[in-house]
Amino acid sequence: MNQTFEVLGFLLIVLTLLMQWEAYVTGVIFLFALSSFIVALFLVLLGLSRPGQNYLLFVLAGLTLTIRGLIIPIIMNKALHRLYEKPWRVREDKPAMGVGGSILVSLALIVLGYFIYQNSLYEVLKIRSGSVPFALFLQASLLIISRRHAYIQMIGFLMVENSVVMLSGWVFSGLPFIVEAGAILDLLGLVVVSSLIIRVRENAILQEGEGFESELRG
Amino acid sequence: MQQQLPYLLPLFCSLGGATLCAIPILYMERIVSVISSHLAFFAAVYILFRPDCNQGFLHVDGLSKLMLLTIAMVYISTVVYSLAYLKHIRNPLFQSRLYYFLLNVFASTMFFSVSMDNLGLVWVGIEATTVSSALLVATENDQVTVESAWRYVIIVSTGLVISLIATTFIFGSAGTLSLRDLFHRHPSNRVYLIGALLGLIGFGTKAGIFPMHTWLPDVHGKAPSPVSAIFSGVLLPVALYAMARVIQADPVATVRIFALVLGILTVLTAALMMTVQTNYKRMFAYSSMENMGMILIGFSLGGAGILGAVIIIIAHGLAKSAVFFLTGDILGTYHTTDMDRTGGLLRRLPVTACAFFLAAMAVTGAPPFAIFAGEIFIFSALIAHYGWLLALIVMGFLAIAFIAVNFRTGKMIFTGEPAGDRERPHIETLVPAINLALSLVSLLFIPYIQQVLQKLPVS
């Protein structure tokens, strides 16, 4: 079972790398939906591997699939369509870090996650490839830092959440169902609220250009 | 279940208020919000006189009760102040019905966070405060405000994910997330320790603790005054409450020293940043940060430190909300947050100016106010644990903060030519005045607070 998890984990790492590469926002949203499907699959496999509590894990997988995999991408796509005339052409135009550079930093973070895990937690947990979700967490955080476009930052945050689901199921015995379910609901609320905020923000930027740097400093 | 219900009363009151806000009758949302906030306050007072509740999903001990009370008090004053303030918002993002709805939901999520027994649910509650308050920050629809709301959402939620990871670590090593179990069972393995440390960093993001505090001045500088008030007054302490619970769950030296260092760094950063501000709302945001640092130091020390921390939470909640209400008043009159262009306050708004002066004294810990007493308790504990030198350093930074804030507010009040004629006292000045008075009066209740806190498992 651990081998399957490894494959899924590395798939997620590759998906995050592809997100670093992808410039178009719709592409990034699609990649995120894909990664949510992988997480749902992971939860199903986790449920199969643990006979005791699998019923709740299946429910959680269903929640993940519908909310993270379908509803959130749909909401974000809708918001994108409402905001722009040509939503498929919306892209990151001034990233904080170039694509090549951010991919290299991302690789460095994966290595960092590996070393941190091996040197601090491996002796306690004894899980062979537990560094993968940590690496995923670091990578997704980098996605937030290295991009300026609000939608991509939001996706980065959602990827961070995905990595936490991965982490809790893989390395530890998972979180209680009620906490996971609450986290998913929070996520949904956050996406709704922030797509509203993003819409207002992008509208303002489209109309007035960016002029907030002086007021939000120090 | 029967016995747990009374402890959920504040939560139900505010949630019910939020639901009723949806009824489309003129002024319905205002009436409902005022009523539900008062009911929540009475419920919180009622809980104060009930025994601790330690069953089911709830964990309501002395600390929770006092937090409930503080939240309820600031909640009332925010609702009442909003009645008068909302007319100053020239270009609202949404109608007032949604504003009151979100305000009620926001209060209920805070009530939820401080009364849950499951650390994971505490996390869910604190994340829900982000969801419900993000739009409140952006009430005023201009680009800078919306940008600050966006920074708030993304920085705080990412930080909170760190504490979700911490929750995972704690659950993985202790096998439970129930606070009452965690207080008695301290697994001594490395995973649990890392979980506690990550928890401090994660919840610290929301509380404006040092490394991830950058959202705090932006939000406080641009949010409407009642929202700034409720943020500073209770939202930050709710996050600190979670940090206090984490410290209680793993009260080993490493965690305590880590929290102490974070607290001291916060005080240091805040004090230094305060000296260079030109925007009075941002300056008071840094002042909140400094107070949060002091509270964290108190929680990390235990014993008298906790008493001092709780006193500061209550007194600061009231006084700082008063400050932000008053800044709303000034902003509504002068239409600027630039300190250099708000001179002659005393001649233009005499009552506001007096209250502002006193409130600025109160939040920086001037002697007659309760924050001073809280700081005394914290310093006594600090000296007992770590000696004079560290205490003197922290005191030095507090002094810098004191001088920075009071010099600037003094300049706003006493110097400069007023841009307009003397105005009659605004009705909304009454709310901060009451809050300020309560903050002063809370000094008298210190013995009672001590008594309520006595049953805490850490001393």
Next chain:
Amino acid sequence: MDYFYSVLEILYVLALAPLLAGVQNSIEERLESRRGPSIFQPYYDLAKLFRKESLVPDVSSPIYRLGPYVVFMFYLFLAMILPIITAFPLPFAPAADFVGGALFFGAAAAIKKFSAIDSRSNYAHLGTSRSASLGALTEPIMVLIFIMLGVLSDTNNPFVINHVLRTSPQWYYSLLHGFVCVAFFMILIIETGQLPVESHSNGELGMIDQAMPFEYTGPELAFYKWGSYMKAFLLMSVFLNVFVVPFWVPTPEAGAAGVGLYLLLHLVKLLGLVIVFALLNTTVSKFRLYKNFDFLAIAFALAFLANLAYYVVNRK
């Protein structure tokens, strides 16, 4: 018998390399609903070029003249040492291992660049500089890939790698192998000039390899083109026989009949890859020149992930 196989291999590569290009072109045209030229068009082109006279710029030196012949010779040599129609080393195979093979490819590319520079044409210089800057970044990725194959098989010998992947499913289905395959596929796209990186049109904005032989004419151009076809053929054969489909390659036990059968089977394998390339070329649009480096970064990331997957997964 082995010497016979060697000769057979060279003839096989020589004869079928242009066919591969013709087939790919034809499939692409069909996918775009056009009839297109015959699949033997590259042969006609070569025959035509051999009949023409060759012109040499006044300013060039002998390097310009000799370049295409030397490059062609290099590829002939590589055809003898790589596992193309047999899974066992032929007499010349010990001349170079996998890294050695990569060095020969690199040397051929370098000579190509020298002769292109020597033509003193602006377009050739443009193509050379682009090709050189891409090549400088593909080399480390190749090295990483070979290191990972070395880790997997404990050697640098393509025949042994083929054997390991063919016989042990735990390696064939490992993450390491998957990442290496994808990374090498991306390198293959760059090296054979397929679409996301280089288009086959004549617009000089996106030209990389095509710009280099701008001044060549007659038999030199024919050799140059034939060499390019052979390079693509060799790399694709290596990709199939060593990385992706190491199966059915004849072992010594298979005998002459097996090898004979495989000559056809290999064409089928190549046809599969060519179809993939044709699909790619008709669906994907070209990157801007500077985006190619992002593409390379992803390839590097995958090769690096192969490395990491080995350490994460196979740690004892």
